Structure formats: C-alpha cells, structure tokens
Amino acid sequence: DERFAPAGVLAPSSKADFAFLLHGLSWLSPSGIMAIVMFPGVCYRGGAERQIRKYLIDNNFIDSVITLPPNLFFGNSISACIIVLKKNKPDTSVLFINGSEEYAKATNKNKLSPQNIDNLLKFYTQRADVPFVCKVASYEEIATNDYNLSPSSYIEAKDTRERVDIKELNAEIKEIVERQAALRAQIDAIVADLEG
Incomplete structure (x- = not known):
C-alpha cells in the first residue's frame, strides 16, 4: 500500500496509531499542514513505531509535537499529544511544546480555554525556546536521541521543590x-x- 510502504514497515496491529498518521500524511498536499491527536506512546515506543518515527524525521515531515494536559478527553484520563506534520518545512528542526499546564478545570474534566488555545498557538507560531515550555530541537539532536519525539526528552521540567x-x-x-x-x-x- 503506497500510504505505508515509504516507511518500510507497517504500524503494529495492536497499536495502529501511526497507520492513521501515515494515511493522513499520504493525502496531505505539498503545502498543507496536518495536526493529529495521538497517544503519547507513539513518541517513544520502539520496534516498528521507532522505524516510522525515523522515516518521518529523516524525511522532514514532523513540524511540532505538543503535549496536552491530562483528563481532556471523555473516557480517558491520560494526557495526549498533537503531532503537526508538513511536507514543505523550511528547516529540519522540530518544535516541542509542553502544554500540560495549559488547561482550565471544568467539573471532573479539564478543558482548553480560549486563553489556553491562544497560548499554545503563540508558542507554535513564535517557534522559540521558552524555559520549561518550548524547545526547538535540531535533526541531529533528535537522531542522537534515537528518534524519540517525547517533549519531556527535550524540555527541562520545572523544579517545583x-x-x-x-x-x-x-x-x-x-x-x-x-x-x-x-x-x-x-x-x-x-x-x-x-x-x-
């Protein structure tokens, strides 16, 4: 299948997150931008998923990875992430954003307020290092880190001790x-x- 063949491996059937991502990428126009909400495990799991991450980074498709706060989605309390893809990036860096603190408490669920969304969009468009929040990582840094795309691997955690x-x-x-x-x-x- 031409949607998945370029990566050289199929996403595991038990964890097919990357199959959805590769399907979307195959339909993305050369000037388009794609954002997909994913389980954070796709950012660091090994095996076929590591090989797919390597393909995506080597071909300069990953523009940004944004960590979302926990407890946003119905029936799921874990934090998810947004992976932003482009086929026309001007450079090979990847922007990592820790958005885990960007939420408003709403009953037993968290939500993204308009202010939280504006903050995340500001971090994305400014594309600059911000202590404890954003890090622009080079291709070499990501490759050295075994193609790990977890924002926590690049953004220093705030010391709250x-x-x-x-x-x-x-x-x-x-x-x-x-x-x-x-x-x-x-x-x-x-x-x-x-x-x-």
Missing part, C-alpha cells in the same frame, strides 16, 4: 543539638539525684 537555605538549616540543627545536650544534662542530673 522547596528551596532550602543550607546555612539557615545548619544553624537550626546546631541550636537543636545544643538544646538536646542541655536537656540530656538536666535529665542525667535528675536521674543521679534520684539514684543517690
């Missing part, structure tokens, strides 16, 4: 140890007095 002042913490520990030693001395004196 509490910042600790080590000098202040050491002073507090020293004070606790001194108080403990004083209390231990008082207890030893009381015990000695009771024994003796």
Whole structure:
C-alpha cells in the first residue's frame, strides 16, 4: 500500500496509531499542514513505531509535537499529544511544546480555554525556546536521541521543590543539638539525684 510502504514497515496491529498518521500524511498536499491527536506512546515506543518515527524525521515531515494536559478527553484520563506534520518545512528542526499546564478545570474534566488555545498557538507560531515550555530541537539532536519525539526528552521540567537555605538549616540543627545536650544534662542530673 503506497500510504505505508515509504516507511518500510507497517504500524503494529495492536497499536495502529501511526497507520492513521501515515494515511493522513499520504493525502496531505505539498503545502498543507496536518495536526493529529495521538497517544503519547507513539513518541517513544520502539520496534516498528521507532522505524516510522525515523522515516518521518529523516524525511522532514514532523513540524511540532505538543503535549496536552491530562483528563481532556471523555473516557480517558491520560494526557495526549498533537503531532503537526508538513511536507514543505523550511528547516529540519522540530518544535516541542509542553502544554500540560495549559488547561482550565471544568467539573471532573479539564478543558482548553480560549486563553489556553491562544497560548499554545503563540508558542507554535513564535517557534522559540521558552524555559520549561518550548524547545526547538535540531535533526541531529533528535537522531542522537534515537528518534524519540517525547517533549519531556527535550524540555527541562520545572523544579517545583522547596528551596532550602543550607546555612539557615545548619544553624537550626546546631541550636537543636545544643538544646538536646542541655536537656540530656538536666535529665542525667535528675536521674543521679534520684539514684543517690
């Protein structure tokens, strides 16, 4: 089948996500843009799916991969991703966007508000590195990373851990140890007095 043959391998029958993508790509005009919502596993699973990713990257079809927030779709709480394809890209880079924080809480489901959609579109059109949100990765970087297309492999996660002042913490520990030693001395004196 000419839709799938160029990749040199068929998508696994148990995970046919890439079959839909390749079908859409075969109908895409040379100047068209295609966006498809996919399960994030297609971005990193091995085997035939890795070979299809390699085909897509080597032929410069992947324009962007956008992570969506979890719990957007009915009957499914996992986060999905959008893969944007073009046949007429001006360069070989791929834009990765972490859109996992772009949502509004709506009852027991999340939703993309107009502001969230505008933010994602702004990141896509600006096509620039933004700390913790966007990364433009070169072809060489993706090939070196074994054709992994997971945005988390390219975008550094924000460190949300509490910042600790080590000098202040050491002073507090020293004070606790001194108080403990004083209390231990008082207890030893009381015990000695009771024994003796």
